[in-house]
Amino acid sequence: MSTILLIGTRKGLFFARSEDRISWTIDGPHCDKWPVNHAVYDPATGAIHAAATNAWYGPAVWTSPDLGATWSHSSEGIAIDAETPVTSLWSLAATGGALYLGTDPAALFRSRDSGQTWAHVASLREHPTAAKWMPGNAGLTLHSLVADGPRLAVGISVGGVYVSEDAGQTWDLRAQGLPTPDPVDFYHTCVHHLEMAGGQFGRFFQQNHQGQFRSDDAGRTWVDVGLGLPSGFGFGCATHPRDTGTFFAFPLNGDSVGRFVPDAAVAVWRTRDAGITWEACRNGLPQEHAYLAAYRQAMATDKNERAGVYFGTTTGEVFASADEGDSWTVVAPYLPGVLSVEAAVIP
């Protein structure tokens, strides 16, 4: 079994490959050095897909059928309508023979031919609350995608968490318990990242602009689980692939005081009890002068027996833990700023 990290950066996609998760081989940049907001491995096809956007030539999904040896790219069908071009691609998810794509402006697309052509899932933008969406600092982005067969959950900034249980035919805005300026409509919840926990669609972990939240009912209600963390603010977060009680958070010092790790000392915070208690995992991580952050898609876990945990930083480092956060090593020290990390275990 090989573990491959898909590392989206400001200057292309990089791979880190390892047989033992101790020694890593780096290759890249792939995708003609286009900025890559997210990349995924589709176990059904063996293909890697990268959501990339070039400043001159626009957005395209790059696809490699052979783990990076060859690439093609396509944006066929990635258009909301004739007057609303898609400006950038943000998130990908593969499930049940379909590939999903989230964009800026916030929209959802689906491909049934491994990324060669795309169709707009128009029902999401037809939700009655869609007219109230507004751009955040990074744009009006559909940045989080959780897909489990016909069950889909998306995170939109600034909009909230929307869930479909019929493969995108209908959508439900789910925000009960999240901080919002509008307790009547529950729109405008500033989700920063959304993860499914333990492989169970019913349990979600969310890093929000205003805290960390857990849902046990597929997003219908949320509880604040940030007590014990140094800050409610952050972007990247991750969950264990099988244990529904283990989450990983990467709190930053706050939204208006620099947006780097508290005290410039790096820690991944881990809970084993679904957010009741947290512990800082620092062994092997920089503990001084580390003015960095992990962006919203820059944290991941793998599906090995003892789960690996990974994160990439705004300053271009990638760190790995092969023991669920107990200890950390550097995978790559000098990449371009990291926008996303995903981990794939290849048979």
Place this chain on the structure above:
Amino acid sequence: MPRLVLPDSLARLFPGIPRVLEVTGDSVAICIADADAAWPGLRDRLCNTPDSWRPHILAFLDGEPCSPTSPIARCSEILVVPALSGG
């Protein structure tokens, strides 16, 4: 035939494509559609909407700035120029 002249940064996205393509059509958009038929995806790299260039793309028709809707003569040359953006 009209000729479509591509910048290197665009051509390298389509392995094997010539830097100068002979195309057919009586407008810039139709000529680009003709090129897109042979090299799928080329139009998406140039056009934001069917009638507009991407924000950092310019094209010149026989030396004059043009849009996708510009009519074209039989022996015209369409020169695609990506902006020297940044700083």
